[in-house]
Amino acid sequence: MMQTGSCSFGLWKVIVSWEGNVVYQVQFVRTAPEGPVPVQFTKFLAGRVDSFDPLVSAAVSGDNAYSRVYAAVSKIPYGETRTYREVALVADTHPRVVGNAMARNPTSLIVPCHRVTASDGTLGGFTPDLQIKRDLLKMEGKKKRG
Structure with a gap:
């Protein structure tokens, strides 16, 4: 089942849509719906990790x-x-x-x-x-x- 959530990067929100380990969309916006995102996003955007493994892009x-x-x-x-x-x-x-x-x-x-x-x-x-x-x-x- 497709999930969508958001996290912050400075003044921006990052909307992530994913299913399992496959990410379908990532967008930088000013406002976004609340909801969890894969932990790799929050860690990456905080400068704590340098990889999104095991996530992959559908693209x-x-x-x-x-x-x-x-x-x-x-x-x-x-x-x-x-x-x-x-x-x-x-x-x-x-x-x-x-x-x-x-x-x-x-x-x-x-x-x-x-x-x-x-x-x-x-x-x-x-x-x-x-x-x-x-x-x-x-x-x-x-x-x-x-």
Whole structure:
């Protein structure tokens, strides 16, 4: 049975929808319904763990360009970043496809799109607010310009 709950990250709420160990949606919003989330989320967002194991994203299943991008991004280690181009090479696609996939990422954090940056050293984007990306990278100990 699908469950939905929320936890906090600074001034933001993080809504999580999951079933078993499969996460279907993660969203950053200003207000959210109350309810429990998998403990990995609260620990990660508090900086106490660097992994969501054994949780996985539903978005990595299949063999299309987006699922390959999500799988590649899922393998970026905590505290590290990769460029859109580097992810594109791993996923056998174009950097613009990576950017589009990141903009549509249904399971941010599980698929850590905050770890994907532009080749020129800027952060790129993050929905709904670029400051979330800065805060996540800072939490992970990564100092980036942008």
